[in-house]
Amino acid sequence: MSFLDLKNVTKIYPNGTKAVHETSLSIDEGEFMVFVGPSGCGKSTLLRMVAGLEDITEGDINLDGKLMNEVDPSERDVAMVFQNYALYPHMNVYNNLAYGLKNRGIDKETIEQKVNDAAKLLQISDYLQRKPSMLSGGQRQRVAMGRAIVRNPKIFLFDEPLSNLDAKLRIQMRLEIKKLQQKVGVTSIFVTHDQVEAMTLADRLAVINNGIIEQLGTPIEIYDNPKSLFVAGFIGSPQMNFLDGNLKNKTLSAEGFEIKDVNTEHEGEVTLGIRPEHLVQSENGLINLKVDLVEQLGSDNLVYGQLKNIKDFCYRCPGNQTIEKGSNLSLNIENKKYYIFDKSTGKRVN
Amino acid sequence: MTRFITSSFSHLILLIGILIMVVPVWMIFASSTHTSSMINMNGLQIFLGDSFYENYLRVLLYQGGFFKEITALKMFFNSFIMATGVAILSVVTSLMAAYALVYYRIKHATLLFWIIFITILVPLELRIFPTYSVMAELNLVNSYFGLIVPISASAIATLFFRQFYKTVPDELLESAKLDGANTWRFFVDFLIPLSKTMIVAMLIFMFVFGYNQYLWPLLVTTSEQYWTVVMGLKMMSGSIVHRFAFVMMSMVPPILIIIVLQKHFIKGVFQDK
Numbered sequence: 001m002s003f004l005d006l007k008n009v010t011k012i013y014p015n016g017t018k019a020v021h022e023t024s025l026s027i028d029e030g031e032f033m034v035f036v037g038p039s040g041c042g043k044s045t046l047l048r049m050v051a052g053l054e055d056i057t058e059g060d061i062n063l064d065g066k067l068m069n070e071v072d073p074s075e076r077d078v079a080m081v082f083q084n085y086a087l088y089p090h091m092n093v094y095n096n097l098a099y100g101l102k103n104r105g106i107d108k109e110t111i112e113q114k115v116n117d118a119a120k121l122l123q124i125s126d127y128l129q130r131k132p133s134m135l136s137g138g139q140r141q142r143v144a145m146g147r148a149i150v151r152n153p154k155i156f157l158f159d160e161p162l163s164n165l166d167a168k169l170r171i172q173m174r175l176e177i178k179k180l181q182q183k184v185g186v187t188s189i190f191v192t193h194d195q196v197e198a199m200t201l202a203d204r205l206a207v208i209n210n211g212i213i214e215q216l217g218t219p220i221e222i223y224d225n226p227k228s229l230f231v232a233g234f235i236g237s238p239q240m241n242f243l244d245g246n247l248k249n250k251t252l253s254a255e256g257f258e259i260k261d262v263n264t265e266h267e268g269e270v271t272l273g274i275r276p277e278h279l280v281q282s283e284n285g286l287i288n289l290k291v292d293l294v295e296q297l298g299s300d301n302l303v304y305g306q307l308k309n310i311k312d313f314c315y316r317c318p319g320n321q322t323i324e325k326g327s328n329l330s331l332n333i334e335n336k337k338y339y340i341f342d343k344s345t346g347k348r349v350n
Numbered sequence: 351m352t353r354f355i356t357s358s359f360s361h362l363i364l365l366i367g368i369l370i371m372v373v374p375v376w377m378i379f380a381s382s383t384h385t386s387s388m389i390n391m392n393g394l395q396i397f398l399g400d401s402f403y404e405n406y407l408r409v410l411l412y413q414g415g416f417f418k419e420i421t422a423l424k425m426f427f428n429s430f431i432m433a434t435g436v437a438i439l440s441v442v443t444s445l446m447a448a449y450a451l452v453y454y455r456i457k458h459a460t461l462l463f464w465i466i467f468i469t470i471l472v473p474l475e476l477r478i479f480p481t482y483s484v485m486a487e488l489n490l491v492n493s494y495f496g497l498i499v500p501i502s503a504s505a506i507a508t509l510f511f512r513q514f515y516k517t518v519p520d521e522l523l524e525s526a527k528l529d530g531a532n533t534w535r536f537f538v539d540f541l542i543p544l545s546k547t548m549i550v551a552m553l554i555f556m557f558v559f560g561y562n563q564y565l566w567p568l569l570v571t572t573s574e575q576y577w578t579v580v581m582g583l584k585m586m587s588g589s590i591v592h593r594f595a596f597v598m599m600s601m602v603p604p605i606l607i608i609i610v611l612q613k614h615f616i617k618g619v620f621q622d623k
Contacts, residue, residue: 053524074530086521090543099539100529147529 002026003187004050004155009059011045011211019045020211022059027189027204032181034190036198037208037234043191044159046208050189051157052076064154074103079148080157084164085140087132093119093143094128097150104151118150121180138169145177149184156181156188162197174200195235199223207231229346232273232339238302238314243272244343252340255307257286259333264340266349273339276302276316285330289313294323303329375601382406382594389590401591409595412588420574422582422596428497429561429579430603435498436560437553444504444552445545448511449537453523463512470505474566482569492573501559501566507552514545550615558604579603 004027011020020042027033035043048054050061052073061068068076079100088096097115106114119125122142132140141161148156158177162170178201181188192198198205199219207214207222207230215222215231226232232240245254247270252259254272279287287307295302296319303315303323315331317323340350377394384399410422447466451459474481481500482491490496518541526536542549567578577585579600583593 051524051528053527073524073527074532076528078528080525080528082521082525084519084521086519086525088522088526088540090540090546099526099531103530103535147525151529 003029003031003064004189005060005062006046006050007060007062009046009049009061010057011042011049011054012057018211020049023211023213025206025213025216027187029187030185032178032188032190032201032203034192034198034202034205035208036192036195036205039193041208042211043193043208045211047080047157047159047189047191050155051078051080053080077151077154078157079151079153079155080159081144081148081161083160085132085144085161087140087143087147089132092129092131093124093135093146096132096143097128097146100147100151114150114152115146118146121149121183122146137165138173141165141173145180149180149186153186156186158188158190160192161190162192163194170197177201196237199235205235207234209234226273226339227348229271229273229341229348232341232348236275238276238316240273240275240339241310241313243274243307243310245270245272245340247340247349255287255310259286259338262340262350264350266340266342269343270349271341271343271346273341274333275337276314278334278337279315279317279331280334281317281329282332283330285332287313287331287333289315289329289331291323291325291327291329294325305329378594379598382591382598384591386589386591405591405595406599409588409592409599412592414582414585414588420577420582422579422599424575425577425579425582426599426603428494428576431494432497432563432567432578433557433560433603433607435494436502436563437557439498439502440504440507440556441549441552443502444507444511445542445549446537447508448515449541451508451512452515453533453536463508466505466508468505469503474501478565478569485570490570492571492576494576496570497563497567497576497578498560500570501563504552504556507556510548510552511545514548515541518544547615550611554608554611554615557607561604 004025006023006025008022008024009020010018010022012018023046035046037043045054049056050063050068052068052071056069063076063078088099091099094115097118098111101111101114115128116125119128122145124139124142124146127135127139127143132143135143144161161177162173165173174197177190190197190201192201202219204217205219205222206216209230215227217225219235222231222235226235229242233242243254245252247262247264247267249267250260250262250264252262252270252272259272289303289305289307291303291305292312293304295304299319301317301319301321301323303317304312305315307313315329323329338350339348341347342349377396380398381389381395382405383402384395385401388399389395412421414420414422450456451463456462485491485496485500488496490499522540523536526540531539561578562580563578564580564584567576567581571577571581583597583600
């Protein structure tokens with residue numbers, strides 16, 4: 001049995017809404033797992049069930065070989081970082097960190113030692129006597145993490161902890177969280193709706209939609225090999241381009257071009273997915289793009305244009321190429337890197 | 351220039367308002383420092399006389415009442431016990447009631463709250479006889495307990511604390527839970543410190559409410575030993591200057607409590623925001 005084991009965990013709210021469908025998931029010790037999905041997909045509910053803040057309707061949660069279903073949150077030995085940090089406003093930073101230890105009946109010297117160690121690790125030693133209201137967003141974030149670390153819990157739970165920070169700080173804290181987790185080595189679950197955060201932080205990633213884990217794997221596995229239309233559209237920035245098409249005799253026809261020798265036996269209505277970064281310019285290419293707009297990011301250019309029936313088709317090219325608005329580009333798909341999904345089920349077929 | 355005139359005018363209005371409020375109080379105070387023959391002959395006085403100590407000391411220590419058993423000093427003591435008791439007891443009970451209503455999974459908690467709230471519409475005077483008979487049955491007539499307890503359930507304080515608890519973010523509770531705080535610890539370590547300023551405000555409010563009680567102490571005490579200041583104002587016999595002195599002194603405790611606690615109250619408000 002692995003460190004954290006979810007077996008057919010289900011959440012149905014009293015009003016009948018099924019927030020989490022039968023979910024089974026194993027997380028190894030020391031692993032950094034990220035739950036990613038759009039808002040309302042059930043990722044936070046799943047996390048809160050691990051924490052014990054939500055009751056489990058059905059199924060079992062095992063942590064370190066112990067069944068957690070009926071265990072009170074305070075007894076689970078889990079620590080959580082909340083989206084709004086939930087720092088204790090009337091206590092100074094020191095007491096914010098020390099509170100959980102005090103409740104566990106740890107003696108004063110040990111508490112002081114642990115708080116100071118954690119403060120040093122997070123570089124908040126200078127603020128220990130301040131109240132949370134006197135700290136900046138990034139400092140509060142650190143205190144929230146300190147509160148989790150200081151307890152030395154079995155598992156860290158992060159509930160969108162970076163979404164209240166500005167963009168620059170978010171990237172910085174993202175890096176720090178990753179480094180910290182590697183240093184401390186505590187098993188972690190991180191919930192986010194931001195796919196960049198998910199990709200950069202995760203050892204493994206669970207893409208969740210409508211209360212179901214659509215795909216589970218390493219970030220690269222999921223990026224390279226999305227198993228459904230949803231995952232394909234959710235992971236990757238800019239988003240994958242989707243085109244309607246038809247499959248017959250291993251030939252796919254879409255938007256005025258054909259791809260032959262497709263490696264699938266599937267036939268019928270399909271959706272073709274192409275990532276903007278998997279396109280290359282070539283003479284007599286498959287796709288003819290009429291350029292409407294160019295976003296220059298410096299390192300890359302994002303080129304948006306029209307196909308026959310599609311608007312805002314995106315192509316990503318190196319930043320040193322100049323592309324004029326209104327020009328026509330001829331594009332090919334690199335190394336057969338295209339994805340075909342069944343139109344009705346959204347499942348990958350190639 | 352016009353600005354000067356309008357601002358002088360508004361200041362004038364404010365000054366008149368202050369005078370209307372202060373002058374009668376001052377006249378009672380000034381008059382209370384004269385001899386009674388002086389007042390009887392010349393009416394109320396604007397300037398201070400020289401009988402301050404004489405009058406006030408006499409009032410404090412004079413054995414009053416029908417049976418000459420009670421002094422003003424004892425009345426102040428009684429009033430202080432009663433007002434403090436009402437303040438503390440009502441704040442404690444409303445804190446706990448609000449905690450239960452907001453944080454416990456009570457069925458129909460909202461309905462229960464409104465039932466509590468409706469009691470605001472029922473003044474003490476309306477339930478005074480049944481309440482008295484309960485106190486009499488329990489043998490609590492002529493006791494501090496009987497003075498304090500029946501008026502110490504405050505729907506208003508419960509309302510204030512409930513509304514405040516509802517603004518406390520759920521994450522705080524959840525975070526505290528994960529930090530190992532049980533129900534009691536969350537109440538003591540979080541809600542009470544967080545509602546400190548409101549507690550102080552309610553203490554002031556309920557102290558003054560308890561201090562100002564007249565009808566209930568009148569009914570529930572037959573022994574002069576339990577007379578309160580506000581009752582004493584009516585019962586007090588003696589010359590006019592002594593009554594004035596007593597009136598002046600009766601205003602001191604509520605003013606004092608406001609001055610003392612207001613400091614904490616304001617400090618709390620500015621520190622937390």
